[in-house]
Amino acid sequence: MKISVTSTGAYFARCYYNIVDDLGSIQLDTGVISAGQTRDTIVSDFVHTMKIRCENQRFINTWGSIFEFQTSQAQSICFEISGTTYHPKYSYTFC
Numbered sequence: 001m002k003i004s005v006t007s008t009g010a011y012f013a014r015c016y017y018n019i020v021d022d023l024g025s026i027q028l029d030t031g032v033i034s035a036g037q038t039r040d041t042i043v044s045d046f047v048h049t050m051k052i053r054c055e056n057q058r059f060i061n062t063w064g065s066i067f068e069f070q071t072s073q074a075q076s077i078c079f080e081i082s083g084t085t086y087h088p089k090y091s092y093t094f095c
Contacts, residue, residue, distance in 0.1 A: 001045050003052065004078040004095065005030055006038040011085045013066065015039070015054040022046040032057075033081075047074045054081060056088050066090055 007013050017028040021044040030039040043050070051070045055063040066081055066088040078095035081088060 001043050001047065001074060002076045003041045003043060003050070004038060004076070005033060005054065006078070006080045007033045007035055008080065008082045009035060009056065009084070009088055011035075011088070012057040013054055013081055013088075014057075014063070015052060015079075017041065017043070018051040019043055019047055020049040022048075045074060048072060050077075052077075052079075054079070054090065056081075056085060058085055064088075 005015050013033045015030045019026050028041055033039050049072050053068045054066040056066050058064045067090045075094045077092055079090055079092045081090045083089040
């Protein structure tokens with residue numbers, strides 16, 4: 001199973017994942033994502049809960065929220081983040 005984040009936004013972004021599976025809890029992050037980049041993260045097929053939070057850089061070392069998402073479905077999720085610094089957007093599909 002994977003989480004995929006593709007950026008077409010006019011900003012730098014980063015995402016954090018808090019995942020609970022059969023082995024416990026783990027926190028992961030994507031690092032900085034630039035426009036035109038995709039970050040794929042492989043996660044366990046035995047996920048109970050996933051909390052996903054993505055942010056965009058508004059100024060140097062100043063980040064704002066794009067979205068927060070939570071699911072208990074063990075399915076691959078593909079996010080696309082877009083928009084501008086002060087008007088970020090996102091969409092997702094189970095892919």
